[in-house]
Amino acid sequence: GQQVMQIPQYQHVQEGEDFTTYCNSSTTLSNIQWYKQRPGGHPVFLIQLVKSGEVKKQKRLTFQFGEAKKNSSLHITATQTTDVGTYFCAGPLDSNYQLIWGAGTKLIIKP
Amino acid sequence: SQTIHQWPATLVQPVGSPLSLECTVEGTSNPNLYWYRQAAGRGLQLLFYSVGIGQISSEVPQNLSASRPQDRQFILSSKKLLLSDSGFYLCAWTPGTLVPYEQYFGPGTRLTVT
Numbered sequence: 001g002q003q004v005m006q007i008p009q010y011q012h013v014q015e016g017e018d019f020t021t022y023c024n025s026s027t028t029l030s031n032i033q034w035y036k037q038r039p040g041g042h043p044v045f046l047i048q049l050v051k052s053g054e055v056k057k058q059k060r061l062t063f064q065f066g067e068a069k070k071n072s073s074l075h076i077t078a079t080q081t082t083d084v085g086t087y088f089c090a091g092p093l094d095s096n097y098q099l100i101w102g103a104g105t106k107l108i109i110k111p
Numbered sequence: 112s113q114t115i116h117q118w119p120a121t122l123v124q125p126v127g128s129p130l131s132l133e134c135t136v137e138g139t140s141n142p143n144l145y146w147y148r149q150a151a152g153r154g155l156q157l158l159f160y161s162v163g164i165g166q167i168s169s170e171v172p173q174n175l176s177a178s179r180p181q182d183r184q185f186i187l188s189s190k191k192l193l194l195s196d197s198g199f200y201l202c203a204w205t206p207g208t209l210v211p212y213e214q215y216f217g218p219g220t221r222l223t224v225t
Contacts, residue, residue: 045213097160098160
């Protein structure tokens with residue numbers, strides 16, 4: 001069946017270092033969505049990418065959608081403590097109303 | 112603007128007891144509604160979704176059930192809780208269209224089964 005793989009599971013960085021999480025789908029996606037879940041909180045929608053090769057930026061966050069619309073990445077430049085949390089990607093499941101979710105990448109800032 | 116409410120925020124229940132979690136959405140009509148469960152430190156597991164009143168699709172066979180008695184109300188229930196039912200239960204909504212737009216989550220209910 002349709003799958004979305006997300007790596008890495010965890011990433012430990014020093015504050016100020018960059019962070020990247022990658023998402024790969026087994027099938028072509030009509031769009032891909034990114035969410036952030038702060039510790040103890042609920043997932044919050046960040047952005048949706050629709051077009052092949054699309055790149056969108058939100059301040060220090062850069063989101064990319066691959067040319068084949070099967071992979072995506074989220075890159076954070078110069079991480080800050082406010083970036084801590086788990087980042088999830090999700091894509092629509094063919095033919096119904098569901099999203100297929102990646103397992104998430106947890107961003108941990110080293111003390 | 113739209114808001115989504117879930118209650119209770121936390122719940123501690125003994126094994127074998129019943130469960131009822133409620134989710135309501137304001138400011139929209141005919142939303143698609145979803146129940147997810149998240150185990151500690153894990154990803155999101157879709158339990159149920161609904162595209163209309165009385166229409167429930169189940170993704171995971173288990174001792175949980177869902178109902179949608181009103182357009183903007185979604186209820187998760189169990190007759191007898193198991194230890195494995197512990198987790199963070201999240202309700203989400205999205206506009207009721209064929210294109211899966213972004214999902215908006217409620218604050219969640221942390222359930223501990225003892």
